[in-house]
Amino acid sequence: MKKMDYIDEIVSWEEEFEFFYKVKVRFSETDMFGHLNNTVPFTYFEQARIEYFKSQGFMQDWVKPENETIPVVADLQCDYLSQIFFDEDLKIFVKASSIGNSSVDLHYMAKKSDGSICLAGRGTIVQISKKTGKGVRWTEEMRDLFLKSKKSAVQ
Secondary structure (H helix, E strand, O other): OOOOOOOOOHHHHHHOOOEEEEEEOOHHHEOOOOEEOOOHHHHHHHHHHHHHHHHHOOHHHHOOOOOOEEEEEEEEEEEEOOOOEOOOEEEEEEEEEEEOOOEEEEEEEEEEOOOOEEEEEEEEEEEEEOOOOOEOOOOHHHHHHHHHHHHHHHO
C-alpha cells in the first residue's frame, strides 16, 4: 500500500474508525472499463460525512433555515488503493482526526466486503457563518462530541 502523508501508521489508523455508511456501487457510477469512476468516491465521502454529522447531532441544526452556521468543505482528497467495480458493497468509514477552533479534519476509509481497504481520504470541514462567510468556533458541546467519538474509536 502506498504511503499517504496523513496516515502515520496504517494498522492503528484503521483501528480508530467506528462510524461507517454502507453503499453499493451503481452501474451509473462505473466507466466504460467497468470500474468506479474517479469522481464518485467524493460523493461517497459526502454521504458518509453527512450521516456521521447526523450521528453527532450536528446536521439537524445546520439544516434549519434560522441557524446561522453551515459546514463547508475547505479541501478534500482521495487516494485510490484498488479498483472498485459495479455492484460491490462498500463500507465508507469516517472519523474526526483533529479538531481546530472552527474546523475539523475528517479521515475516510472505504472497505470492500472482504475487508480490504480500497480508498483512503481526508478533508477539512469548516463551520462558517451564513452571513459573514467567516469561521465560527465549535461550541463546547460540539467539540466534546468530536473528542468523544475520537476517544471511543481509539479504545
